[in-house]
Amino acid sequence: MCAIPFLNFEPMHKLIRSEIMQSFQDVYDSNWFVMGKKLELFEKEYADFNNTKYAIGVSNGLDALHLALKALKIGKGDEVILPSNTYIATALAVSYIGATPVFVEPDTNTYNINPANIEAAITPITKAIMPVHLYGQACDMDAIMVIAKKRNLFVIEDNAQAHGATFNGKVTGSFGNANGTSFYPGKNLGALGDAGAVTTNDEDLQKEITMLRNYGSEKKYNNEVIGFNMRLDELQAGFLSVKLKHINEWTKQRIEIANKYNCALKNIGDLVLPIVHQGATHVYHLYVVKTKNRTELQKHLSDKGIGTLIHYPIPPHLQKAYSFLNYKKGDFPIAEEIANTCLSLPIWPGMTEENIECVCNAIKSFFK
Numbered sequence: 001m002c003a004i005p006f007l008n009f010e011p012m013h014k015l016i017r018s019e020i021m022q023s024f025q026d027v028y029d030s031n032w033f034v035m036g037k038k039l040e041l042f043e044k045e046y047a048d049f050n051n052t053k054y055a056i057g058v059s060n061g062l063d064a065l066h067l068a069l070k071a072l073k074i075g076k077g078d079e080v081i082l083p084s085n086t087y088i089a090t091a092l093a094v095s096y097i098g099a100t101p102v103f104v105e106p107d108t109n110t111y112n113i114n115p116a117n118i119e120a121a122i123t124p125i126t127k128a129i130m131p132v133h134l135y136g137q138a139c140d141m142d143a144i145m146v147i148a149k150k151r152n153l154f155v156i157e158d159n160a161q162a163h164g165a166t167f168n169g170k171v172t173g174s175f176g177n178a179n180g181t182s183f184y185p186g187k188n189l190g191a192l193g194d195a196g197a198v199t200t201n202d203e204d205l206q207k208e209i210t211m212l213r214n215y216g217s218e219k220k221y222n223n224e225v226i227g228f229n230m231r232l233d234e235l236q237a238g239f240l241s242v243k244l245k246h247i248n249e250w251t252k253q254r255i256e257i258a259n260k261y262n263c264a265l266k267n268i269g270d271l272v273l274p275i276v277h278q279g280a281t282h283v284y285h286l287y288v289v290k291t292k293n294r295t296e297l298q299k300h301l302s303d304k305g306i307g308t309l310i311h312y313p314i315p316p317h318l319q320k321a322y323s324f325l326n327y328k329k330g331d332f333p334i335a336e337e338i339a340n341t342c343l344s345l346p347i348w349p350g351m352t353e354e355n356i357e358c359v360c361n362a363i364k365s366f367f368k
């Protein structure tokens with residue numbers, strides 16, 4: 001038995017415990033809980049990290065994507081292109097604004113949206129492309145930006161899984177017009193509750209989104225647009241500032257763990273390991289393998305005390321919520337094949353050499 005959970009916050013949280021407690025005390029003693037100095041500071045710090053002029057802290061990643069689309073005035077009668085194998089949130093954000101999600105198949109190696117398939121999906125009512133840097137690997141943003149420019153489309157990156165990843169040296173979340181990210185606890189940069197941010201270089205969009213997240217109001221009790229309550233509170237902003245100082249070290253550890261998996265799990269059965277695209281970096285939010293024997297492998301690992309998850313078992317086009325789009329099984333075979341064969345192995349900063357070996361040995365014993 002190994003007893004290795006899929007995700008373990010303990011090593012990270014032990015390290016920052018006193019900083020987190022201090023940040024909690026700061027907020028507690030300030031008696032100021034929403035829209036204050038901690039948020040202002042974190043927004044500056046995250047914009048710096050993300051190499052954008054602005055970051056607007058919001059309630060969660062889904063709301064960040066929703067606000068980005070809304071501020072770009074995309075809505076009813078518009079189509080938005082997104083990968084067929086993303087987490088449901090990307091599609092939901094498109095639905096919230098009344099637009100139609102149009103799914104495009106991913107690259108079979110990287111699992112990220114395949115730029116070669118995008119142009120065929122563009123129609124006269126397409127308004128935007130939403131690339132998702134899935135599992136932590138940057139999409140081929142150069143190719144995507146060329147298409148967007150040529151066809152006059154907005155780009156909204158879903159950067160929930162890829163804080164700090166780069167494509168040809170440029171950080172994800174800094175390519176698009178406005179981009180959403182999530183600080184859900186389990187993400188690479190995670191709050192101690194729900195949180196997210198929009199990143200942008202566009203001052204007008206920054207103003208609009210800042211207004212939209214706070215009741216459509218710039219000046220208290222003056223409501224200029226029908227806004228939302230999608231704010232990031234002071235406690236979470238403070239915790240995120242503490243964690244942001246460690247994200248580069250934690251990402252480095254994730255990459256080291258992934259490299260060890262890559263070495264130890266080479267040429268085993270039909271196991272397919274992650275492939276990183278030329279020009280891209282991968283921050284390994286998830287370490288995802290594929291095998292035709294996924295169900296059995298997951299059970300084998302579970303019996304040995306090793307936690308795994310499936311990201312994701314049902315692609316958006318086959319979800320009941322999207323049955324009104326009238327897709328059927330077989331419409332997006334690449335997304336469906338990934339959904340049927342993928343398995344995410346444990347990966348978290350602080351995972352020991354022993355932990356990694358234990359996972360690898362358990363996988364090897366399954367394929368023997």
Ligand SMILES: *Cc1c(COP(=O)(O)O)cnc(C)c1O
Pocket residue numbers: 060061062063086087089090132158160161181182183184194195196
């Ligand atoms: C987590 C996630 C989201 C949504 O973030 P929340 O903070 O949970 O709302 C959106 N897209 C992707 C790809 C995600 O992984």
